[in-house]
Amino acid sequence: MSSGNQSSGYTNEDDIHLCHVYLDVSQNPIIGTNQSRDQFWSRVESDYNNLKAEFITELRAKRSLQCRMQTILTSVNKLRGCVRQIENLHPNSASDQDIMHRAKALLMQDKKYIKGFKFDHVWSILKDIPKFSNDTSLPQLSQKWRVDICSSQSNSPSTESPTSPNLASSTFSLHLIDEDILVNSSQRPVEVKKAKLKRIEEEQHLNVLESIKQNSKEIKGIFKKSTKDRRKNFILQMIAAKIEAKKWAVKELREEQKIFQKDLSSEPDLAVREYYQTERIRILAKKAQQG
Known part of the structure; x- marks a missing residue:
């Protein structure tokens, strides 16, 4: 279905493609790290325009994509809040369809959404992702790579919460105190102790540098493979998006039929009737507009 919010120039297929790109860039474990806001949206712009399907013909600037995505996320998040409110009021007695209708009726009580929810075509894509941050222009990005070296025993990268801007300045656990020195510190000359500490420290730093080189090679290999896999995934996503758009057209038609078949004379809730x-x-x- 190619119809959409024509006032903004985005079709339903455009929105579906944008949401897939947005999630892929923000959740990718390699490219999703250490990006500024401008870098993030430049990546979204590049992937949106370069990996689009044949039915998406218009190129978009990153400012346009950012504004559109923020509009979608804000609207979806608002409806999610309405759904939660209705679920709390009717935990067992209402069906999913009834909850959604009542949530949309509740949403329309907000003056900003008086015309109703406009993004049913991407609701299934975004409704279950983690709660959006207040800054919807940039998501919480993926965790960064960190090297944790303990007594030069480990060279394997692991993931933790971001603590520093790049791999070279990652936190390293350097155990510099030798057990033998600790036990006999009162019996050995200070010069001997300092010399041994210096030697151990130099060995640890060499191990750290070697680990960084090894991790850099591994990350480059992962990145190359990730880029190739991402292109394949986007092709599959665009095929799925086209199928999903067709399914949405059929679903929308059925929903419209149900709306006209609804007997409002027996509906006690004024907001639902409205x-x-x-x-x-x-x-x-x-x-009438479609002719």
Whole structure:
């Protein structure tokens, strides 16, 4: 289905493609680390324009993509909050479909969303991702690589929360005190102790440098493989997006039919009745516009 929010120039397929790109860049364990906001959106812009499917023909600037994604995330997050409120009020008695209708009716009580929720076509993609941060222009990016060297025993990279800007300045655990020195420190000359400490420290630093070189090679290899795999994944994602868009068109038609079949005379909730009436007007206006 190629229809969408034409006022912004984005079709449903454009939105689906953008959401896949956004999630892929923000969750990628290699490229998702140590990026500034500008670098992040430059990556989104590049992948959006270079990996698009044949039915997405318009190139987009990163500012446009950033504004569009922020609009989508804000709207989805708002509806998620409404869904949670309805679920808390009706934990067992309401169906998923009824909860969603009531959540959308609740959303429309907000003046900013009086025309209803406009992003059903990406709801399934975004509804279950971790809670958005206040700064929706840049997600919480993937964890960084860190090397943890303990007594020159380990050379393996591991992941932790970000603590420093790059691998070269990662935290290293350098155990510089030799047990033999600790036991006999009162019996040995200070010069001997200092010399041994210096030798151990030099050995540890050499091990650290060697570990950094090895990790750099491994990361480069992973990055090359990741780039190739990402291109394959995007092709599959775009095929899936096209199928999903068609499914959405059928689903939307069924939802519209249910809206017109709903018996409002037996609905006690005024907000729900207003929601259905507004939706009927919107659907009729859309069909009239489509001819």
